[in-house]
Amino acid sequence: MENIPGGRMSKIKIYTILSFLSVIILFISTVHALGITPGRTTVNFEQGLERTIPFSVLNNEHKKIGVIFMIQGELNRTITLFDNNVEFLPSEESKSFSYKVKLADKLEPGLHTGEVVAFELPQANAEGTYIGATVAVISQLHVYVPYPGKYVDVDLMVLDAQQNTTATFIVPVTSRGKLGIKEVRAIIDIYSALNEKIKTIETDYAPLDPGGRTELSAKWPVNVPSGNYFAKVTVFYDGESRSFEKQFGVGVNILSIESILVNDFTLGEIAKLQILVENRWSAELQNVFANLLVYNQEDQVMADVKSSTERIPSLSRKELIAYWDTAGVQEGEYDGRLVVKYDEKSAEKNLLLKIRSDSLDITGVGYAIRGKGAGGGISLTAVLLILVIILLIVNLAWFVFFRRFIGRNKKAK
Amino acid sequence: MNHKIFIIGQLIFLILIGIAIFFIYPRVQFNLDGNNVNFKSINANVVILSANPDFSNPRFVDINDSVSFNLKPGKYYWKASNGVIESFSNEFNIDSEVGLEIIEKNDKKILQNVGNVRVNVTKTTEGRFVGHIILEPDTGEEVEDGEYTGRQNE
Numbered sequence: 044m045e046n047i048p049g050g051r052m053s054k055i056k057i058y059t060i061l062s063f064l065s066v067i068i069l070f071i072s073t074v075h076a077l078g079i080t081p082g083r084t085t086v087n088f089e090q091g092l093e094r095t096i097p098f099s100v101l102n103n104e105h106k107k108i109g110v111i112f113m114i115q116g117e118l119n120r121t122i123t124l125f126d127n128n129v130e131f132l133p134s135e136e137s138k139s140f141s142y143k144v145k146l147a148d149k150l151e152p153g154l155h156t157g158e159v160v161a162f163e164l165p166q167a168n169a170e171g172t173y174i175g176a177t178v179a180v181i182s183q184l185h186v187y188v189p190y191p192g193k194y195v196d197v198d199l200m201v202l203d204a205q206q207n208t209t210a211t212f213i214v215p216v217t218s219r220g221k222l223g224i225k226e227v228r229a230i231i232d233i234y235s236a237l238n239e240k241i242k243t244i245e246t247d248y249a250p251l252d253p254g255g256r257t258e259l260s261a262k263w264p265v266n267v268p269s270g271n272y273f274a275k276v277t278v279f280y281d282g283e284s285r286s287f288e289k290q291f292g293v294g295v296n297i298l299s300i301e302s303i304l305v306n307d308f309t310l311g312e313i314a315k316l317q318i319l320v321e322n323r324w325s326a327e328l329q330n331v332f333a334n335l336l337v338y339n340q341e342d343q344v345m346a347d348v349k350s351s352t353e354r355i356p357s358l359s360r361k362e363l364i365a366y367w368d369t370a371g372v373q374e375g376e377y378d379g380r381l382v383v384k385y386d387e388k389s390a391e392k393n394l395l396l397k398i399r400s401d402s403l404d405i406t407g408v409g410y411a412i413r414g415k416g417a418g419g420g421i422s423l424t425a426v427l428l429i430l431v432i433i434l435l436i437v438n439l440a441w442f443v444f445f446r447r448f449i450g451r452n453k454k455a456k
Numbered sequence: 457m458n459h460k461i462f463i464i465g466q467l468i469f470l471i472l473i474g475i476a477i478f479f480i481y482p483r484v485q486f487n488l489d490g491n492n493v494n495f496k497s498i499n500a501n502v503v504i505l506s507a508n509p510d511f512s513n514p515r516f517v518d519i520n521d522s523v524s525f526n527l528k529p530g531k532y533y534w535k536a537s538n539g540v541i542e543s544f545s546n547e548f549n550i551d552s553e554v555g556l557e558i559i560e561k562n563d564k565k566i567l568q569n570v571g572n573v574r575v576n577v578t579k580t581t582e583g584r585f586v587g588h589i590i591l592e593p594d595t596g597e598e599v600e601d602g603e604y605t606g607r608q609n610e
Contacts, residue, residue, distance in 0.1 A: 074557060076557040078553055078554065078571060080551045080553040081529075081551040081552050082552035082575075104557070158607065175565075176560075176565050178558055180556055180606050181554060181608075183607060247512075255509065256507075258508050308521075402522055404522055406492055406526060420541045421541050421542065423477070423541055423542065
């Protein structure tokens with residue numbers, strides 16, 4: 044080995060230590076985290092209303108932090124906090140608090156808001172100054188004052204807007220007026236990005252009580268290319284109307300994972316997984332199979348389960364069956380990934396598997412949803428109504444029979 | 457036939473109907489854990505779920521044994537059915553959670569939405585409004601020094 048003079052040796056040592064430290068500093072990650080729940084509390088206005096509203100602050104990263112509370116917004120004078128600050132220890136995940144609201148006797152119709160801000164106190168550096176980024180989270184208070192007459196709040200959601208499927212347009216309508224609405228319905232005009240009208244669809248209709256909420260829906264068979272589209276929505280309610288526009292996208296979805304079903308599960312035995320997939324393409328898909336990967340707490344694959352390979356005819360559903368030997372698997376919650384492969388493509392979903400001795404709950408995959416006519420039954424109210432009608436008829440029949448019987452007796456006398 | 461027999465007959469009829477309803481009434485065990493709902497069937501095969509008290513636009517969820525799924529924050533109404541009759545309406549609430557996280561790594565700061573709703577994040581520097589960012593749950597964006605305040609945006 045080459046001789047190195049003492050001074051040079053110590054310099055090399057210092058450089059090595061410094062570069063090691065700088066690498067460590069480079070990879071150190073500082074985390075500021077704060078949460079609050081509920082994010083919003085909604086109250087319908089009542090004259091002079093007084094209410095205590097609870098909320099919780101979450102120390103998501105389990106760190107020692109200080110949090111201060113502030114009130115802001117239009118309703119700041121109506122909100123009174125019981126606490127102004129709080130200290131969290133690493134062992135404390137959340138703490139519950141509350142604030143008091145006392146509404147004025149009169150407020151203008153519409154939405155009025157107030158905010159409770161939870162602000163993470165920044166940590167001072169060695170010089171005693173505060174630098175860097177800090178976070179604050181807000182729990183909102185929304186107070187709705189009803190409008191005189193009839194008034195609605197409306198929105199639009201578009202579900203399953205994929206080629207060769209039927210998209211569902213949902214128009215949530217909330218009554219914000221003092222008067223109820225006899226009938227609310229909507230007309231939706233669909234336009235392309237070039238402003239060419241493609242289709243007009245009508246929703247169903249419903250009555251609406253003051254402060255009530257309903258959802259109007261309409262179906263649209265998607266036979267247009269993928270891309271961006273506009274929906275111009277006009278909501279009609281008892282001779283009045285409100286219009287708005289919303290953009291939505293049409294995508295391409297060939298294969299969709301609908302649900303996973305596991306029946307008669309016993310931990311330690313072989314579980315049968317029924318994976319329902321739908322071919323939304325206009326041609327048959329070949330070599331379709333499902334691959335379920337389950338990960339342990341160290342993020343290593345602890346189960347790799349494959350189903351048999353199937354062919355799925357166009358626009359139809361098929362169940363892929365896979366068997367999982369659960370011998371040696373412990374009870375608990377595990378992350379998983381379900382991949383359904385077809386041709387050279389795949390569809391996948393992240394899952395959460397809750398395994399107990401006699402049950403396997405899989406979360407993350409859509410649950411089987413059936414059409415309106417397929418499920419349900421008679422409501423209990425209807426059963427009771429039928430019962431009342433039967434008893435009424437029986438009693439009327441008895442009454443008629445009884446009068447005739449008395450009449451006959453009188454004639455005989 | 458006299459009045460007494462007729463009234464007793466009606467009472468027996470009502471009791472029999474009551475017993476029949478008791479046995480065929482659809483029952484499920486309901487559990488709520490954060491935004492995860494679990495329905496365990498006792499003698500029902502469908503849960504009807506809606507965001508509206510009038511059950512407009514309902515979702516019909518099959519429950520052979522047990523079913524779990526996540527829902528967005530909001531108020532929900534549900535009733536069980538066994539194909540013969542539907543149960544009375546029940547309701548539950550999933551609270552929204554506004555959560556922000558700033559991860560500082562390699563001289564970069566990433567602001568992450570760790571809550572369960574879309575948030576509108578306001579950025580202020582020395583008390584002055586600078587701008588705002590909309591973040592969907594589980595998404596993030598690179599940010600600079602400043603104060604980031606998140607509020608529910610849906």
